[in-house]
Amino acid sequence: MQLRKKLFHYIIIMISFSAVMIPGKVILASESSDPNFLNALVLNDKTDYFKVEKPYFYIFCGIISVLTILVIILYFRNLKKSKNEKLLNGKNEELVKDYLTIESTYNDVTEIHKELKEQYDILKAKDEKNIKLAYTDYLTELPNRNAxxxxxxxxxxxxxxxxxxxxxxIDLDNFKVVNDSIGHALGDELLIDVSYRLKQVLDENDYLAHYEGDEFVIITQNVEDISAYEDKIKKLQKIFAYPFxxxxxxxxxxLSIGVTFAPKDGKTVQALLKNLDLAMYIAKRRGKNTYCYFDKAISDRVMEQMELQSELKQAIEAEEFxxxxxxxxxxxxxxxNGFEALIRWNHSDKGLIEPAEFLPIAEKSGLIVPIGEYVFREAFLQxxxxxxxxxxxxxxxxNLSVRQFKDDNFLDMIDQLIDEIKVDPTHIIFEITEEIAKHDIEYAISVMERLSEYGIRFTMDKFGRGYSSMYYLKELSIQKLKIDKSFIDTMMDSRHDKKLVEAIIKLAHVLELEVIAEGIETMEQAKFLSEVECDKVQGFLYSKPLPRSDANKLLSMWEDLTNQERDVNTDANQASTDSAETYQESVENADTNQIYKENVDEL
Incomplete structure (x- = not known):
């Protein structure tokens, strides 16, 4: 603004100079005592002046003109600049307002961003926690099944x-028994200790996870040597040899351990897990505390058994037994003077299936309980x-299996059947094995005493096969003893086995027990057993197991032969021989079923 005033002042002076100039004259402003040039210019005759020559005058005027033009240009430029500055200042004010608005908005956005970030961090922490819960076992803090x-x-x-x-x-053998005995809290503590021991065998190629319950899994990558891997398994077994x-x-x-290898044993997760279960199943069947690698041949047999188990369930519903x-x-x-009731499975497609094929599966799966109830009912009715x-x-x-004997509803079921059918329980005999008393003899004694109150008697079956403890014969309410078939099969070829059979019979008689020999197939066996005073016999020599209708025919026929056609010989061997010959004639004349004929051929 000050510069513009000065320029304006100078323009006025220049114009004034131009106005007072007379050709040939010039006013000397410097001689004036007034500092203001306008006042110094007195345009009258009294003012001193001097004459200037024309050339110099023109030069002077030219300089003045140029200076004037320059001053005018500077003035207008300054004026424009001033306008621009004014315009710029106006725009700056707008920009300042906009800046303040933007700054306020930025602060708001920053605050919102901060809040969102805090919420994001909270959600992220929750998500990480959920992921950890989804892929981590809360008890052992190991990766879980999903992981x-x-x-x-x-x-x-x-x-x-x-x-x-x-x-x-890796499956912990009998963990359920331990868990039930010490309580679930201490059972959880045991699982934690197990996880610590498992970690001791891990290396950089191993991945340990808690699969479920009492099962753990280890994935080992880059397995180059199977024998080295087997050392890992043995190291595991050694670590668990110490007590918790x-x-x-x-x-x-x-530990029971099942092992599969990828990709050899499966190229998908489903295939590997299925084969892993089969390997574990086989390890359990081998008696636990062992390990088993998956093998397709074994797997096929297991699959057949599993298929048979499935068919067993259907057979119960379809009443195929x-x-x-x-x-x-x-x-x-x-x-x-008696019959043994034996279960048979009349399969709709496969025909008659022997009990040795399906009873072990039924026992392990628990299906023996409903099957056994059917046998009890049918036998009581017969x-x-x-x-x-x-x-x-x-x-x-x-026959009474361990699973049936330990079933919670067993006693109630027997009581209900006796009451419903109105059968005389004093003619019921349960054949048990020493396995029933092996784990809990006090429970066995209490159940047998309860059944004995009805008049039910007991036979110790398969005597000689297991431990054959005299303690069981002393403590359990046993009235009969059945010699295991394995001794009968070999006794005619082994003097040692003959002595064993004779000793068992004498021992039983000393204990006032009745002796039964099963699996009699030859007359030589029958003769020897008669000589050593065996009380009862059963086997294919006399008859195969028969369906109900044929058993009734046999009983009636044998009774008729005994009363009408045959004198009882005091010699047990001769009596058995005569009976067999007479039985042959009667059966052939009666033209009964093929089972009888097969018995006759053996006789």
Whole structure:
């Protein structure tokens, strides 16, 4: 602004100079005593002036003109600049307002961003926590089943052609028994201790996870040497040879281990897990505390058994089971005085299936309980029918498995059937093995005493096969003893086995027990057993197990032969021989079923 005023002032002066100039004259402003040039210019005759020559005048005027023009240009430029500055200042004010608005908005956005970031961090922490919960076992803090499957999927996708990956399934033997005895809280503590021990065998190629319950899994990548991997398994077994100390009590835990290899045993997670379960199943069947590698041949057999188990369930619903009866004969009387009830499976497609094929599966799966109930009902009904048909001395023997014996509803079921069928329980005999008393003899004694109150009697079956403890014979309410078939099969070829059979019979008689020999197939066996005073016999020599209708025919026929056609010989051997020959003639004349004919051929 000051510069513009000065320029304006100078323009006025220049114009004034131009106005007072007379050709040939010039006013000397410097001679004026007034500092203001305008006042110094007195345009009258009294003012001193001097004459200037024309050339110099023109030069002077030219300089003045140029200076004037320059001053005017500077003035207008300054004026424009001033306007621009003014305009710029106005725009700056707008920009300042905009800046303040933007700054305020930025601050708001920053605050919102801060809040959002805090919420994001909270959500992220929750998400990480949820992921940890989804893929981590809360108890052992190991990766869980979901994490294991995800890890296995990743490995399968990236596995190299020459690479071997081992998957080991580790199951704690009898953990449920320990867990129930010490309580679930201490059971959880035991699982934590187990996880610590498992970590001791891990290396950089191992991935340990808690699969579920009492099962753990280890994935081992880059397995180059199977023998070295087997050393890892043995190291595991060695570590678990030491007891766990829980609440001042020691517990020994053994391991059953199943192993599969990828990609050899499966190229998908589903295939590997299925084969891993099969390997574990086989390890358990071998008696636990062992390990088993997956093998397709074994797997096929296991799959057949599993298929059979599935068919067993359907067979129960379809009522495909039948009870067959095999007679027991008194060696001295040569009369049928009892039958053993034996289950048979009349498969809709496969025909008649022997019990040895399906009973072990039924026992392990628990299906033996409903199957056994069917056998009890049918046998009790048949016993009642025999009683009503005039055979008051006939007994019925029924095999009782460990699973049935320990079933919570077993006693109630027997009580209900006896009451419902109205059968005489004094003619019921349960055949048990020493396995029933092996784990809890006090429980066995209490159940047997309860059944004895009905008048039910017991036979110790398969005597000689297991431990054959004299303690069981002393403590349990046993009235009969059945010699295991393995001794009968070999006794005619082994003097040692003959002595054993004779000793068992003498021991039983000393203990006032009745002796039964099963599996008699030859006359030589029958003769020897008669000589050593065996009480009862059963076997194919006399009859195969028969369906109910044929058993009734056999009983009636044998009774008729005994009363009408044959004199009882005091010599047990001769009596058995005569009975067999007469039986042959009667059966052939009667033209009964093929089973009888096969018995006759053997006779």
């Amino acid at each position: 294991f499957i995800k890890k296995l999927e990743q490995i399968i996708l990236t596995i190299r052609k020459e690479e071997n990956v081992a998957i080991m399934n 100390v829980i609440s001042q009590n020691e517990f020994f835990i053994t 039948q009870v067959y009866y095999q007679p027991l004969l008194g060696m001295k009387t040569n009369q049928i 016993l009642k029918q025999w009683m009503e048909n005039g055979y008051p001395s006939i007994d019925i023997s029924i």
